[in-house]
Amino acid sequence: MAMSHELRWNPLLKCWTIVAGRRIKRPWRSGECPFCPGGEETIGSWRVLALPNKYPALSPNAPEVSGDDLFGRARALGECEVIIEAPQHEGDFPDFSLDQVILYIELLAERTRVLGSKPHVKCVVPFKNKGALIGVSLTHPHSQIYALSFIPPRIARELESAEEYGRRHGRSIFDDILARELEEGSRMIYENNSFAIFMPFFVMWPYEVHVYPKIKVTSLPELGGADQEMLADVIRVVVKVYEELFGKDCAYMMIFHQAPTDREHPHYRLHLEFYTPHFTSDRIKYAAGIEWGAWTFTYDGIPEERAGEIRAAARKALEKLDYLGRALG
Numbered sequence: 570m571a572m573s574h575e576l577r578w579n580p581l582l583k584c585w586t587i588v589a590g591r592r593i594k595r596p597w598r599s600g601e602c603p604f605c606p607g608g609e610e611t612i613g614s615w616r617v618l619a620l621p622n623k624y625p626a627l628s629p630n631a632p633e634v635s636g637d638d639l640f641g642r643a644r645a646l647g648e649c650e651v652i653i654e655a656p657q658h659e660g661d662f663p664d665f666s667l668d669q670v671i672l673y674i675e676l677l678a679e680r681t682r683v684l685g686s687k688p689h690v691k692c693v694v695p696f697k698n699k700g701a702l703i704g705v706s707l708t709h710p711h712s713q714i715y716a717l718s719f720i721p722p723r724i725a726r727e728l729e730s731a732e733e734y735g736r737r738h739g740r741s742i743f744d745d746i747l748a749r750e751l752e753e754g755s756r757m758i759y760e761n762n763s764f765a766i767f768m769p770f771f772v773m774w775p776y777e778v779h780v781y782p783k784i785k786v787t788s789l790p791e792l793g794g795a796d797q798e799m800l801a802d803v804i805r806v807v808v809k810v811y812e813e814l815f816g817k818d819c820a821y822m823m824i825f826h827q828a829p830t831d832r833e834h835p836h837y838r839l840h841l842e843f844y845t846p847h848f849t850s851d852r853i854k855y856a857a858g859i860e861w862g863a864w865t866f867t868y869d870g871i872p873e874e875r876a877g878e879i880r881a882a883a884r885k886a887l888e889k890l891d892y893l894g895r896a897l898g
């Protein structure tokens with residue numbers, strides 16, 4: 570069927586909006602989980618699975634469009650995939666074995682390689698939304714990948730900063746941020762051989778944490794086997810910490826920031842950002858007037874005190890989890 574989808578350029582904010590008109594929900598019969606093994610799209614034996622989105626907002630055969638200088642349009646080129654993280658219907662990364670989460674990382678790396686090599690793709694963005702609070706009703710553990718034909722503004726801004734910093738100092742800004750966080754220590758949570766978890770100095774969401782590499786990698790496909798294992802380990806730890814703080818049903822977003830696939834980006838680093846809107850299990854931070862309307866976050870509280878709470882939660886979480894690193898602070 571014909572779908573009208575396109576990119577519309579915002580000439581004021583200089584960013585694209587993905588317009589997915591007549592994007593229809595998958596025709597799932599209510600009550601039936603589309604991701605459980607044996608479903609129409611999930612036949613066969615698998616432990617992790619990448620599914621093309623049947624009605625994607627972006628596609629390689631998006632219709633031609635024409636715009637002008639002021640109201641720019643572009644074809645909605647790209648790919649959208651769903652990543653099923655495990656065969657089991659319930660649970661999250663800490664409930665799965667480390668091996669299961671390694672398979673998940675391997676699949677994200679493989680899809681990054683495949684999607685990133687397509688001529689119409691510039692940037693591959695894996696992410697996970699979890700929790701009814703942020704509109705995710707499907708409980709079967711899943712993530713998504715958007716392979717974009719443009720570099721999204723948040724990553725573009727990071728690249729610009731990394732390049733500028735690299736020119737001035739000859740080092741990666743990401744490496745220097747992590748070194749400084751380790752030196753100050755007051756916001757560090759956990760580290761293993763390849764990655765570290767911390768609340769960034771410039772935190773926006775109440776319990777936001779970032780995962781930076783201690784190794785020089787710019788994207789998922791560059792990770793060796795040992796580093797994939799270490800990344801799986803930190804993901805299990807972060808989610809367990811959130812569950813410890815806000816309960817099993819807590820809402821969070823996990824975003825993989827990796828270098829665009831258009832060319833080399835030596836000063837960039839693969840990293841993960843976790844945002845949760847929770848202050849407590851039932852008190853929520855909204856991106857409201859000043860945050861959304863002015864892109865200026867207010868942080869209600871003292872970051873270092875909250876980082877202390879996260880560390881206390883991490884100590885409890887690690888009593889209940891097999892892990893490969895060590896708690897910090």
Ligand SMILES: [Zn+2]
Binds near residue numbers: 603606
């Ligand atoms: Zn299911």
Ligand SMILES: [Zn+2]
Binds near residue numbers: 727
């Ligand atoms: Zn980032």
